[in-house]
Amino acid sequence: MAYDKFNILTSTAVPLPIENIDTDQIIPARFLKATERKGFGDNLFRDWRYNADNTPKEHFVLNNPIYRGKILVGGKNFGSGSSREHAAWAVYDYGFRCVVSSFFADIFRNNCLNIGVLPVQVGPEFLDTIFKAIEANAETEFKVNLPEQTFTIVSTGEMETFGINEYKKGNMLNGFDDIDYLLNLKDNIKAFAGERPF
């Protein structure tokens, strides 16, 4: 499914300084029963965000009104575990367009790139600087520049570059997905399939 183009994003950020945040935390399996892609943002971080009786847990960052923005900042090894794309959908549907961490799990990173959430990997020290900046002032703004592949703390100008492969970058800048590309290759694919032994 096509998604909004991504170019330059300037926003405050929501901090989640916990390591190994797995996709079962991002969205627990019992909320994967839909047959359409909608409403997943309501259950983002469900069990960290709500008590069993559905009342909000006041200490969780998403329930703290001083933290908001389109950028989510997580500890290292973000998105490990299940391949459920619902985790990336939940992040997107809640309103995040960019996730920052010092390390991403493979499938989650891929899923994000496929649906228009930009994963930005920074060094561990810079991640720490980002967390400290938000802790000192929740209004701290960050600038994500996809064409130049930079992530900047606006107030101090501290900046790091991040990696993304050229093809995926082009897709995000233009809001393209892979299926259009693959459908154009159909003749090559059919010829290839004809040669497969099984």
Add this chain to the structure above:
Amino acid sequence: MSNTLFDKVWDAHVVKKIENGPDVLFIDRHLVHEVTSPVAFLGLKNRAIPVLYPERTFATADHNTPTLNQHLPVKDPLSANQLAALEKNANEHGISYWGLGHEKNGIVHVIGPENGITLPGATIVCGDSHTSTHGAFGAIAFGIGTSEVEMVLSSQCIMQPKPRSMRININGELSFGVTPKDVALYIISKLTTSGATGYFVEYAGEVFKNMSMEGRMTVCNLSIEMGARGGMIAPDQTTFDYIKGREFTPKGEAWNKAMAYWETLYSEENAQFDKELTFEAADIEPMITYGTNPGMGFGISNSIPGAGEGSSAKTYKKSLAYMDFNEGDEMLGKPIDFVFLGSCTNGRIEDFRAFASIVKGRKKADNVTAWLVPGSHKVEEAIKTEGILDVLHDAGFNLREPGCSACLAMNDDKVPEGKYAVSTSNRNFEGRQGPGARTLLASPLVAAAAAVTGKVTDPRELMQLQEA
């Protein structure tokens, strides 16, 4: 240079290389289940495009299914709706569908190999991270997201950058009471859950050569838990003996041709890996986890390590607080409430044989609720014909019907808040087995020892008593 097992299989499937981008990779076999496929089928509908090769996709219902009374309508309306959607989508597109009650129904990673869908040298994907299981046959198999499920349905290809390669060697012979599950949990405890991220792993060495196909599947299944996209083992006589004669395995001349190819699938002596690790079998004990990720595990007789000082201390303490464990606690003797035998990790016949070998002549502990869930109807059938069901019944256990069950607790099989479960599944994440549930991952032997003693117990003690 194309000289590792992984390179040989990957390179044979590249339809097109995109400069500074991913490879377009042809997919031989695609498995789908009810949870991660509906939005992909919806995508096809919105674009008004067909499934390109329906005969290369196989569908089963497993994640969201009850494990009792499968002959009755599914009670939960959301689950029922998802199952109905899969059936409708499969029928509409001419895809084989093995729903509830079908003789071939079961967990997607159990039924693939059972029916000969999983073959050496094939590329296999599924919208499930434990697709790595099929690497046991020398296939490149990995989990994908729903956008990619749609890509495979519409074009039989996905776009993937080629991962780096890692080889993990384990030499020597496994000790008494040490199983393939322990081997995998040991490796993960050494690498952490992100130690193999970005890599595709080949398992090599004596331990894997001597392992059964069921054992190899358990190890490859857990590759994702060390962060790897997948893991694989070079096919050998054990592999060929397992697949020969299964329903979807090539027959006659096609078999001979395939065999000639499969026999070339190994890493050359001079093969170069981006990373290579070697462990000794003798260092591996029966394992158990004590925290909230599969890397937080150790030999069962150890005590929980201290948090230390570094930046990870906060996360570590949060994890122990969730488990209600303390630094320095011994795991042996910890009381437990639930035992779960099953899942795509340990839901095969060999796992039930192992469990039965311990509970035979003993009784289930009164404080334990046990859920024994076969990986498929074929596993269930073998449990019955081998007489294992009688052993289980005599010891006070019942068998449920096949499915993913308490591994991810999408159905009613949820461990209650605060309760401890020794599970043969693959993830001990917070809430994985139900909101607030506390999971200790272990082998079927450790699970059986816990089930009859009601606490964390070294299975070797019970095995020695039996042998004496």
